Amino acid sequence: MILDLDIGNTLSKWRLKDADSSEIRSRGAVWTREEWKPGSDIPDLDVVEAVRISSVARQAVLEQTVTLLQSRVRSVHVARSVPEALGVMNGYEEPHRLGVDRWMGVLAGYQLAGGCCAVDCGSAITIDFVLPGGRHLGGYILPGLRLMKESLQLGTRNVAIDPDSEAEELLLPGRRTVEAVNHGIYLAAVSAVNRIYAEVCDREGIALPLLLTGGDARVVARGVHSPHAIWPDMVYGGLEACFPLTAAERAGRMSGAPRVPEPAGLEKIRAGLAFSMLL
């Protein structure tokens, strides 16, 4: 069994993948700031023969995790942001400073769709661009929905946006504090994604496929106008591409990869941008 780990600032997600059948056997998540204890929602390491890790948590968290895993599992692979991999050139001036979860998302997106825009809606919302040919342009980082809400300190943190809410409802003026905050941060997040996607496509003269991942991907996607795909396992896809262990992975197939819709035409994206500038 292969254990894939995606350690974010909020949640440490894991999944167990059968190395023979490529099936995902189980998944879970624990709070990143909490210590792993027996009984918490962690996988049984006795069945694990290899581990792949993407971590943006503090260095100490990664070190503890790697030490624990190395004592139990033969091969442990830790992903790093590097200047170039799998045909993608990292756009950062200091490539190792690019969050490795972003790097994994970009590599997975490029392997699946070629040039693309990869959006990760977690603790932070990150929006990265890679062009056909593999040049990563860099990206944008803004606070995620939960962080935006907590920063207001209005006592609304425990009332999360219902992920099944319709975007139209979430865009209405709120008539209670909780509603006003939830609708405000929602509009901030979806406006940023829509605008940044259109700006960069316009500037580069190309309509790029759009991919979303992260804990808030589903609700943010409801407010995204352009055709897009949601890929909950996009970071894991990057791990599979960097450290292929199964026959399918070596052939470039990533688990759970969605069908990516054709992007809207560049003229349509540009018309939307011009319209939003008139407002």
Ligand SMILES: Nc1ncnc2c1ncn2[C@@H]1O[C@H](COP(=O)(O)OP(=O)(O)O)[C@@H](O)[C@H]1O
């Ligand atoms: N069941 C859930 N538990 C915790 N957070 C959730 C859940 N569903 C959605 N979220 C949202 O997802 C965010 C965490 O997403 P995730 O992509 O795991 O973040 P990170 O990678 O930064 O840890 C939370 O900040 C919250 O807004």
Ligand SMILES: CC(C)(COP(=O)(O)O)[C@@H](O)C(=O)NCCC(=O)O
């Ligand atoms: C931007 C991030 C905090 C996003 O982390 P996440 O929301 O996925 O927990 C992470 O990718 C990170 O720590 N990046 C390093 C800084 C950078 O990418 O420029």
Ligand SMILES: [K+]
């Ligand atoms: K993120």
